Amino acid sequence: MTFSLHPQLAEDFHQLHALDGCHILLRRNALIPWYIIVPETDLSELDRLPDRQRQHVYGLGDQLARFVRDTHGSQRVNVAAIGNLVPQLHLHVIGRSPGDPCWPGVVWGQLPPGPDWNDAEIARLTSKLAAVLA
Amino acid sequence: MTFSLHPQLAEDFHQLHALDGCHILLRRNALIPWYIIVPETDLSELDRLPDRQRQHVYGLGDQLARFVRDTHGSQRVNVAAIGNLVPQLHLHVIGRSPGDPCWPGVVWGQLPPGPDWNDAEIARLTSKLAAVLA
Numbered sequence: 125m126t127f128s129l130h131p132q133l134a135e136d137f138h139q140l141h142a143l144d145g146c147h148i149l150l151r152r153n154a155l156i157p158w159y160i161i162v163p164e165t166d167l168s169e170l171d172r173l174p175d176r177q178r179q180h181v182y183g184l185g186d187q188l189a190r191f192v193r194d195t196h197g198s199q200r201v202n203v204a205a206i207g208n209l210v211p212q213l214h215l216h217v218i219g220r221s222p223g224d225p226c227w228p229g230v231v232w233g234q235l236p237p238g239p240d241w242n243d244a245e246i247a248r249l250t251s252k253l254a255a256v257l258a
Numbered sequence: 259m260t261f262s263l264h265p266q267l268a269e270d271f272h273q274l275h276a277l278d279g280c281h282i283l284l285r286r287n288a289l290i291p292w293y294i295i296v297p298e299t300d301l302s303e304l305d306r307l308p309d310r311q312r313q314h315v316y317g318l319g320d321q322l323a324r325f326v327r328d329t330h331g332s333q334r335v336n337v338a339a340i341g342n343l344v345p346q347l348h349l350h351v352i353g354r355s356p357g358d359p360c361w362p363g364v365v366w367g368q369l370p371p372g373p374d375w376n377d378a379e380i381a382r383l384t385s386k387l388a389a390v391l392a
Contacts, residue, residue: 169335171320182316186305201303204338208354208362220342228342232364 127164130212138241140250143257145177146184150249155238156231157196157219159188168213170205184257185215191256192219195249206232261298264346272375274384277391279311280318284383289372290365291330291353293322302347304339318391319349325390326353329383340366 137149151158198219271283285292323335332353
């Protein structure tokens with residue numbers, strides 16, 4: 125298949141890294157460290173993926189959760205597959221801490237406008253992510 | 259360890275079924291088919307679980323997602339580990355469809371009051387769940 129990122133995801137997220145058919149993206153809003161994993165598939169829900177690809181996405185989600193905790197000092201990590209608005213399968217991995225702009229509520233539909241990550245931060249996060257997942 | 263359900267989860271959910279150290283619960287609100295899986299652990303995030311237990315929870319989440327789709331006719335299934343309010347580890351598996359009271363938004367913090375499932379429905383769902391997971 126030819127992979128093509130959903131336009132809404134491309135608009136809202138930076139593409140940081142790709143690994144074994146999964147793309148890792150970072151939301152263009154630095155108020156909260158909000159990542160997603162987008163596997164290359166036309167299927168729309170995790171439980172429908174072939175076993176091997178599903179295990180890969182779950183494993184990558186676990187690694188990304190640890191990365192978020194280590195890198196951003198997040199006290200909780202919210203992990204979710206929702207897809208009510210954007211049908212392309214994507215797994216959210218979001219660092220949360222008391223005092224963040226949505227705490228203790230969820231972020232979906234609630235994130236206020238905020239500054240984007242700057243180029244140096246994106247380069248640093250991309251490089252660290254590639255090293256951790258290598 | 260001695261397993262004890264968090265009081266908030268006990269208040270909000272029916273306990274339907276237990277399997278290999280995981281408890282499956284159903285929200286006391288029939289507006290939306292909202293299930294959770296509660297593994298017996300003191301750890302608070304999925305990625306911290308031992309490999310075998312983590313795989314078990316993910317596998318059970320996949321089975322429950324299929325159950326929700328088959329049983330309730332849900333068009334999407336939202337799967338999420340959040341835990342900002344209730345620290346006891348639990349995985350949400352929620353059937354969603356256009357026209358439900360929260361659609362297309364998320365359910366957390368947004369579910370209006372609604373009638374509970376009745377005893378016959380709970381018995382039917384429990385029995386079907388036990389059969390599917392057996």
